[in-house]
Amino acid sequence: MDEQTSEQKLYDFWEKAGLFKADPKSSKKPYSLLMPPPNVNGDLHLGHAMQQSILDAVARFKRMQGFDVLLLPGVDHAGIIFESTFNKELAKENLSKQKLGYDSWMKRAWKFKEKIYNSFHNTWTFLGISADWSREVFTLDPKIQQATFVEFKTLWEQDLIYKGAYIVEWCPKCNTAIEDVEMEYEERKEKLYYVKYQIQNNNVIPAEAGIHGSRIISQRLIVFWTKYGMTDQFITIATARPETIYADCGIAVFPNHPKFAKFIGKFAINPLNNNQIPIFEDTRVEKDFGTGALKITPGHDPLDFAIGKDHNLPILHAIDKLGKMTDLAGDLQGLKIAEARAKVAEILEQNGTIEKVEEYTHSVPVCERCKTTVEPLISEEWFIKMKPLAEKALKNLDKINFLPKNYDKILGDWLSGIHDWCISRNLWWGHRIPIWYKGNQIQVSKDSPGEDWVQEEKVLDTWFSSGMWPLSTLNWPSSAKASEGKPDKSDELEKYFPWDFELTAPEIKYLWIARQIMLSLWFKDSIPFKNMFFHGTLRGIDGKKFSKSLGNGINPYDLVQLWGVDATRMALYSYSAPGRDGRTSRQIIDERCRNYRNFGTKIKNIYRFIYELKPKEIATSPTAPRNDISTTLGTDVIAIRQLPEKQSHIDNKKILEELNKTINDVTKNLESFQLHLATETLYEFIWHKFADVYIEKSKDRRAEAQPVLEYVFQTCLKLLHPFMPFLSEELWQKIAPGESIMTKNWPKTI
RNA sequence: GGGUACUUAGCUCAGUGGUAGAGCGCUACAUUCACAUUGUAGAUGUCGGGGGUUCAAAUCCCUCAGUACCCACCA
Numbered sequence: 001m002d003e004q005t006s007e008q009k010l011y012d013f014w015e016k017a018g019l020f021k022a023d024p025k026s027s028k029k030p031y032s033l034l035m036p037p038p039n040v041n042g043d044l045h046l047g048h049a050m051q052q053s054i055l056d057a058v059a060r061f062k063r064m065q066g067f068d069v070l071l072l073p074g075v076d077h078a079g080i081i082f083e084s085t086f087n088k089e090l091a092k093e094n095l096s097k098q099k100l101g102y103d104s105w106m107k108r109a110w111k112f113k114e115k116i117y118n119s120f121h122n123t124w125t126f127l128g129i130s131a132d133w134s135r136e137v138f139t140l141d142p143k144i145q146q147a148t149f150v151e152f153k154t155l156w157e158q159d160l161i162y163k164g165a166y167i168v169e170w171c172p173k174c175n176t177a178i179e180d181v182e183m184e185y186e187e188r189k190e191k192l193y194y195v196k197y198q199i200q201n202n203n204v205i206p207a208e209a210g211i212h213g214s215r216i217i218s219q220r221l222i223v224f225w226t227k228y229g230m231t232d233q234f235i236t237i238a239t240a241r242p243e244t245i246y247a248d249c250g251i252a253v254f255p256n257h258p259k260f261a262k263f264i265g266k267f268a269i270n271p272l273n274n275n276q277i278p279i280f281e282d283t284r285v286e287k288d289f290g291t292g293a294l295k296i297t298p299g300h301d302p303l304d305f306a307i308g309k310d311h312n313l314p315i316l317h318a319i320d321k322l323g324k325m326t327d328l329a330g331d332l333q334g335l336k337i338a339e340a341r342a343k344v345a346e347i348l349e350q351n352g353t354i355e356k357v358e359e360y361t362h363s364v365p366v367c368e369r370c371k372t373t374v375e376p377l378i379s380e381e382w383f384i385k386m387k388p389l390a391e392k393a394l395k396n397l398d399k400i401n402f403l404p405k406n407y408d409k410i411l412g413d414w415l416s417g418i419h420d421w422c423i424s425r426n427l428w429w430g431h432r433i434p435i436w437y438k439g440n441q442i443q444v445s446k447d448s449p450g451e452d453w454v455q456e457e458k459v460l461d462t463w464f465s466s467g468m469w470p471l472s473t474l475n476w477p478s479s480a481k482a483s484e485g486k487p488d489k490s491d492e493l494e495k496y497f498p499w500d501f502e503l504t505a506p507e508i509k510y511l512w513i514a515r516q517i518m519l520s521l522w523f524k525d526s527i528p529f530k531n532m533f534f535h536g537t538l539r540g541i542d543g544k545k546f547s548k549s550l551g552n553g554i555n556p557y558d559l560v561q562l563w564g565v566d567a568t569r570m571a572l573y574s575y576s577a578p579g580r581d582g583r584t585s586r587q588i589i590d591e592r593c594r595n596y597r598n599f600g601t602k603i604k605n606i607y608r609f610i611y612e613l614k615p616k617e618i619a620t621s622p623t624a625p626r627n628d629i630s631t632t633l634g635t636d637v638i639a640i641r642q643l644p645e646k647q648s649h650i651d652n653k654k655i656l657e658e659l660n661k662t663i664n665d666v667t668k669n670l671e672s673f674q675l676h677l678a679t680e681t682l683y684e685f686i687w688h689k690f691a692d693v694y695i696e697k698s699k700d701r702r703a704e705a706q707p708v709l710e711y712v713f714q715t716c717l718k719l720l721h722p723f724m725p726f727l728s729e730e731l732w733q734k735i736a737p738g739e740s741i742m743t744k745n746w747p748k749t750i
Numbered sequence: 751g752g753g754u755a756c757u758u759a760g761c762u763c764a765g766u767g768g769u770a771g772a773g774c775g776c777u778a779c780a781u782u783c784a785c786a787u788u789g790u791a792g793a794u795g796u797c798g799g800g801g802g803u804u805c806a807a808a809u810c811c812c813u814c815a816g817u818a819c820c821c822a823c824c825a
Contacts (some may be wrong), residue, residue, distance in 0.1 A: 302823090
């Protein structure tokens with residue numbers, strides 16, 4: 001507990017001294033790091049702690065190297081996940097979106113957001129993150145609202161935004177569209193019906209068959225076919241959802257189907273309503289599934305929707321948003337899906353169009369909240385045409401240094417096969433789409449264009465705003481305009497963009513990273529960041545992801561309480577190899593933390609030995625703190641190093657050479673963001689070379705060794721500072737009261 | 751189905767062409783010494799299997815097997 005408060009004190013000291021602040025007016029070269037904004041949906045977990053510790057180490061390193069460092073923090077409103085989390089909270093009080101209504105729901109949502117926000121700040125502070133808090137941004141802040149609006153308006157004016165039909169997953173019970181993340185999959189045993197569709201023969205369809213009539217007397221079909229010798233004149237399809245047959249609009253078969261190819265271009269007859277539906281080829285139909293023919297129901301299936309779109313089929317709905325049959329189903333209108341399915345099966349059985357029924361186990365998407373089977377439904381949504389943006393990104397991908405390297409190719413592949421981005425969401429939490437309607441008129445506007453204009457109810461996809469994060473956090477577009485007028489050196493966008501360093505978890509490489517690259521190039525004609533670091537994911541010991549529901553998460557706060565911040569950070573760096581996942585458990589992470597806690601203790605003892613237990617006869621040596629102790633000492637040590645062999649002890653030369661090597665290695669490893677190697681090098685040098693060997697042997701010749709002891713130790717503190725900020729600062733201030741190690745220069749070799 | 755990685759000491763992982771490494775654990779010894787949150791010494795591995803390239807392969811290539819993740823899909 002004592003340690004915690006002393007760390008808090010140091011943190012306050014740094015903040016008050018303004019050491020975290022970037023200075024756009026500074027003449028120093030800029031180095032900018034963008035914090036990936038965590039989602040406001042719960043406490044920060046161990047993965048966040050690792051991510052932020054990496055970020056902080058790089059920032060502290062660059063500051064000491066003499067850069068004007070901007071580490072810009074922020075938080076993402078995270079539409080879907082936030083709403084889902086928040087609505088679950090409300091459910092505990094037996095409340096819901098519907099019950100509260102828009103205004104009071106929103107009020108409570110902001111309060112909930114504040115609560116999470118505060119917990120984020122605690123975590124950042126106790127981890128020692130040296131971000132410039134005066135510039136902190138939330139994705140719903142006014143300036144981000146403005147940037148998002150300009151983003152939308154520009155794309156709209158460039159004719160890249162359009163409204164189109166789109167399949168959304170609809171939960172009939174919650175009466176809302178739900179997102180992938182809100183879906184679960186359940187293994188269900190269902191029946192797979194093989195249904196025969198008669199082929200229409202233009203020549204021989206007698207009126208008596210009733211094909212053109214209202215509803216055929218189904219039982220008579222088979223009799224009829226047999227009578228006219230047409231028993232092989234049909235296509236069989238397999239379906240698990242026969243009730244959707246009412247909305248069938250076509251039948252697709254895979255190319256060169258041995259049995260069905262001859263029917264291409266003809267029409268099939270819907271066995272439920274006798275509609276004539278076209279038969280055509282499509283490569284998306286799988287040869288080996290079902291019969292190789294697929295009924296196309298664009299209103300109720302995403303694949304069918306896509307196929308239907310390409311073949312200009314209409315979109316019909318047999319099921320409505322409440323999960324009930326529509327008027328398309330005739331007598332079955334109003335029935336629930338399950339009832340309708342049973343009825344349809346009966347009808348098909350009666351009219352002899354069922355070839356066979358198979359037991360069939362497959363996973364069915366269900367709503368995570370109410371476990372109701374989710375129904376795909378067509379809905380009107382907003383899209384961006386991505387092709388031109390992706391093409392520009394593809395051309396510039398090689399300008400970004402990806403770690404690990406192969407992400408260049410992974411993102412490239414994705415960009416090459418890009419499809420349009422659906423940017424609208426049926427949520428309340430987010431940026432409202434700035435579209436206004438009045439009758440048939442449409443306008444893009446931030447505020448109401450006047451009386452009787454109604455705003456689009458949907459909000460924008462979270463990634464639509466966070467995709468602009470690299471620009472909007474630096475006050476784009478207003479600063480862009482300012483700089484167009486007359487160049488101003490203090491302009492922050494010009495100074496800090498593109499960002500020098502960005503890092504994130506690999507699972508959002510497409511959702512976030514690819515979009516940032518596309519949007520930055522589109523709006524600013526520049527890559528958003530120069531170095532893109534994908535860290536690994538911390539997983540459970542079984543290799544599976546940590547998750548709240550499994551309860552296998554590890555709270556960084558617990559570790560910090562037990563082992564201290566610096567030790568926890570060091571343990572996390574040991575997992576920070578780019579792109580490498582780490583398996584861990586509370587026990588294993590504790591082992592590592594304990595090891596680094598011991599390392600910290602070792603360092604404190606080295607300090608005690610060198611400074612507090614300095615023999616009296618050298619107590620007045622010229623190594624007492626001055627303005628810059630390291631410079632002064634460095635001179636002394638250089639002198640020692642340059643002494644001829646006989647006068648300078650061989651151990652001195654050896655340790656100074658090894659220190660040089662350590663400085664080089666640590667610097668190189670930090671420059672290439674290999675923090676796991678940097679910390680390992682330091683650990684090895686300080687403990688096993690400096691303490692175990694040099695210090696031990698120096699005891700016989702203490703006075704002579706003292707300048708070297710001090711020099712090596714001070715250099716180590718500086719090298720250690722990016723990783724163990726608190727311990728290094730605490731000891732530095734004991735050596736040089738009133739100074740901060742943060743303001744010292746990064747060590748150079750001598 | 752498409753993609754990406756991983757497989758090295760009992761465990762968790764580094765190392766990516768030149769005599770197998772760390773931490774934890776294990777064994778033995780030491781300890782009034784800055785530090786037992788310690789020190790010294792030690793044991794433990796055909797670097798997933800098989801094949802190839804090379805003077806030389808844990809490291810490069812091919813192949814098989816297992817594991818995990820990402821994306822898509824499940825008529």
